[in-house]
Amino acid sequence: MNGTWVDILMDAHRIFGILIIIYVAMSAAVYLILTAAAAFSLWRDRDLSEIQYSSVLETEFIPPLSIIVPAYNEEINIVGSVRSLLGINYKQFEIVVVNDGSKDRTVEIMREEFDMTEVKSRVPFSGLKKETKPIRTVYRSLRHPNLVLVDKENGGKADALNVGINVCRYPYFVSLDGDTVLDPDAFIKVVKPIMDARPGEEIVATGGSVGIANGSMVDSGHLSSESVRLSNKPLVVMQVVEYLRAFLMGRIGLSRYNMLLLVSGAFGVFKKSWVVEVGGYETGTIGEDMELTVRLHELIRRKKSKARIVYVPEPVCWTEAPESMTILKRQRTRWHRGLYESLRAHKKMMFNPRYGRVGLVSMPFFLLVELLGPLVELLGYFTVVFGFFLGRINVEISLMLALVMLLFGSLMSTMSVLFEEWRFHNYNRVSDTFKLFFYALTESFWYRPVMTLWRTQGLFQAIRGKKHGWGEMTRVNVLGANKKPGTIQGAHPVPPEKKE
């Protein structure tokens, strides 16, 4: 009796081990493919001169943009943010600040600072077919005719964005987090794909890389490449590596095949007509940006359109990364819940050939690698420990396997540092390169296991259906808590496997 139990356990363990090996091999393959795709894109553009933007900037042809800035209890930052936006390098734009029923003096401060008067007439209405919380008043600045303030009742960030979409005038709008620090040429950089779209090819949305501002000098709300410095804090450097990998490898690779599922909420340009057609932002979700992107893809597929969602590798905005474990944990579990929600809401697209590459490749990728990855990884650790007790583990092989996976992860990280150097050279000192490289090597020993744990926790929270509180959703200043660095958390050094 006892013997059969052990046998079953052994068999189960063996099968489980094989499954995990297959999983690891497949996700490694996916990363390799993404890296190759990204390398291919970046290789062509390496060392391209910055004057490509100056010649575009001088032209009057750049499409006008509506910049929507949702604000909730932002009395401290809002004036500074708006000022820095008014000073951007761009020919024609309007700024729509949407006050989401703040409890502080956001509206009063805006009104005083920018000489805002009430707009009496009905404001333009884009025809978004979605209930929004009622607008109290619309103000327009007398000093800056392109500055509008919408005061509405509280309804969350997504609701504020929807109101902004309704009120704004131009065919393209930008969604912006209140605390995003912009590159001075951010708008030109993200709009370039729209300007360069071939006839018949529509650009539905574009987004750019998000960088980490900690340690850099931010000058009146802008951060240009020359002033970027690498922070000294290990936790921050680790996140820099993580962001580089996520943006430079993951997103470029996915965008190349029009499979990008996420245009970051921190900074994205969207074509209004498409967003209106899909019904705007979904309220009550955490990852409203990913959710919207997925729905845009769905519409593109349904219409059999050639429209594209494009990613610009250039770092266009900078965000402050959490420097404490507590906040980082909150951020990561939140992202994971958001990912779960978005995927769940669109499960009919999953493995559905009608949705082409998005349904067959990127959705499953996000499900299997991104969402379930941490769980599988944890299970892997358990399998090893369990195997050890069952006496089925060859210590030597296990250690070697662990080493190989670790090296593979490091290779991926190193590649992303290389990509950064090819295209942007933001971190100019050699010591920075070594620092990034060294941290990339140590990642697997401390950062990664912690992330795995938190993300798994996030997954369970999501499955249990943890609701997100109010403040959590709207407070855009929880040190960048609304930004996703994207998708790729590095190759998975899944734990060493037992012998066969």
Next chain:
Amino acid sequence: MNDADILRILWIAAAVLILLIGLILFYLVERKVLRTRYRKQVAEAVDRLAAPDSPLVDYLMSGERSRRLAASGEGLRREALEEALLNRLTVSASQIERERIYDFAAYYFTEEYAYMLEQRRWSDRMNVLLHIEKFQMTGLKDKIIDRLDGLKEHPSHDDERFLLVRTLSSLQAKETFDYFDIAEKRFSELQLMQMLRPLQGELLDRLIHEFEWFPIRIRYCVLDTLRLGNVRTNEVLELLENCMRVEDREMRIRALKALANFGYITPAAADHLEARMIESETVSWPERLMHARLAGMLREERFVPHLETMMADPSYEVRREAASSLANYRNGLERIGRIAEEHPDRFARDMAIETLERRAYERNVG
């Protein structure tokens, strides 16, 4: 497969990975070191060249190339010179100085740029095109045409094609016209505008005279280009007035927009405008908006009643435009004041009040 085999494979994998990581790290650090050093040298050289007593500044002031200039900053001459000259172009540069910069560039860079246009590296070719454009190096025109003709049809070359054509047009090459057909198929509207906008003089005249023969997308963009370039000739006026009567709605809107910028139309065209304003119910809102704008520029009494009607237009944008057009008229603000009090439509009254507030503020500030 036994344990030993697995172990061997793993060892090999680990070795390969370590080798790869090592190689990348080496490449990365080497690149970084070289680049940092190089950038520093270039920056220093640029500073030297920008100093008031540098041979380059001498030349730009006097127009004479000294021997000292030819000898300065050998080695990294090109990049440092390029940067120094570009800085001068953006910062100051009188017409004479511009000419001197172009002469200088033509003299020193032509050969190297011609060589670099053939480089295998895409970003090298793009960078050199951007510089040719900035330095107006007409001598390289034929090279660019060769390159364009040698370019494969495939869309993956469209970025390069566009930059080549744009450079050609900014060099005022008449051959630009030969590429209109492929441009209309491959370039975005904004790219087309960038291609058309630099054309001047005879080439601009050709745009107007041969208008009818161009593909439709090019024609749209020509209208916009004329507007942005503020071209004011009788030919342009005639062309725009013709275009405001065509079947194609998009064409009409762009023509109206250009006419509003032009600020004048012939009496016959004004009659047509009035007729269109009367039948406004069948007209789309962007076109109504342009009607309002044009009427505001013309300031002819007969448009006033139509603008007043437009103050109650269903579209906010049209109301706003109508109000600001009315404000341009003699006694415009008084008229708007009356609308604010008397107009039967609430939206019209609201818009009138908003306009008055804005104007009052602008008066106070200005």
